[in-house]
Amino acid sequence: MGRVSLAGVSKTYGDPGQTVTALTNVSFELADGEFCAILGHSGCGKTTLLNMVAGFETPSAGIIRVEDQPVSGPGWERTMVFQDYALFPWATVRQNVAFGLEMKKLPADARAAIVDHHLDLVELTGFADRYPDQLSGGMRQRVAIARALAVSPRVLLMDEPFGALDDQTRRYMQEELVRIWRREPKTVMLVTHSIDEAILLADKIVVLSSRPGRIKQVLSVDLERPRDEDSPDYLALKRYLRGLIHAETAA
Numbered sequence: 001m002g003r004v005s006l007a008g009v010s011k012t013y014g015d016p017g018q019t020v021t022a023l024t025n026v027s028f029e030l031a032d033g034e035f036c037a038i039l040g041h042s043g044c045g046k047t048t049l050l051n052m053v054a055g056f057e058t059p060s061a062g063i064i065r066v067e068d069q070p071v072s073g074p075g076w077e078r079t080m081v082f083q084d085y086a087l088f089p090w091a092t093v094r095q096n097v098a099f100g101l102e103m104k105k106l107p108a109d110a111r112a113a114i115v116d117h118h119l120d121l122v123e124l125t126g127f128a129d130r131y132p133d134q135l136s137g138g139m140r141q142r143v144a145i146a147r148a149l150a151v152s153p154r155v156l157l158m159d160e161p162f163g164a165l166d167d168q169t170r171r172y173m174q175e176e177l178v179r180i181w182r183r184e185p186k187t188v189m190l191v192t193h194s195i196d197e198a199i200l201l202a203d204k205i206v207v208l209s210s211r212p213g214r215i216k217q218v219l220s221v222d223l224e225r226p227r228d229e230d231s232p233d234y235l236a237l238k239r240y241l242r243g244l245i246h247a248e249t250a251a
């Protein structure tokens with residue numbers, strides 16, 4: 001349902017004469033239901049990559065496919081969770097989660113059932129009539145996740161979704177995301193510059209090099225869940241990734 005492939009994807013911004021190459025020749029594939037972390041330094045093209053999969057940006061070269069369909073613009077089968085939540089401040093939690101379903105013109109009763117289900121999934125049932133500014137950061141991000149999942153996407157895109165949260169809330173939300181993903185499996189592409197976040201969450205880690213971003217390495221994470229940060233295998237992978245990333249800082 002949510003197979004993703006990128007083949008020779010590059011992105012150059014700007015007009016001839018003053019261009020910025022953000023990504024060069026990026027190719028990888030994700031299986032349906034796979035959880036992928038895109039890991040790299042600030043400025044290496046992570047957001048660009050995600051925006052192209054979302055259809056917000058067009059590749060300068062190469063092709064992105066979801067289930068063999070070339071991506072040519074935004075679509076409900078790919079939804080995004082942003083770092084700053086991007087909730088509608090004038091709308092309640094329930095209205096925020098219902099937004100895409102209204103756009104899809106679902107009848108009110110079907111809409112209500114889907115919204116209730118997703119509020120339950122993110123454990124916000126008691127907060128349906130609150131407004132975003134009445135919620136903590138972690139709760140806002142749960143609303144954003146519910147809104148993104150409510151339209152039944154094949155691929156969930158997340159751009160540093162927990163970057164604005166304090167450490168403790170971030171850890172809790174990472175566990176919550178894994179719980180939600182295991183309950184309702186979905187292909188996930190999550191952008192992060194945190195090595196720990198990548199290892200805690202992902203089946204596959206795509207490491208990008210710095211400027212312009214290219215694939216440094218694609219690794220499988222063969223650690224059982226929940227991941228034990230003190231296990232020798234976790235620490236060995238962390239050390240290895242730190243080496244890869246540090247090589248980029250030095251370069």
Ligand SMILES: Nc1ncnc2c1ncn2[C@@H]1O[C@H](COP(=O)(O)OP(=O)(O)O)[C@@H](O)[C@H]1O
Binds near residue numbers: 043
């Ligand atoms: N709309 C844009 N126009 C011009 N340059 C851009 C644009 N968006 C990003 N860039 C440039 O592309 C590079 C990658 O940016 P970005 O994808 O945001 O990286 P990351 O998310 O990894 O921090 C940076 O050099 C950035 O300045």
Ligand SMILES: [Mg+2]
Binds near residue numbers: 048
């Ligand atoms: Mg970014």
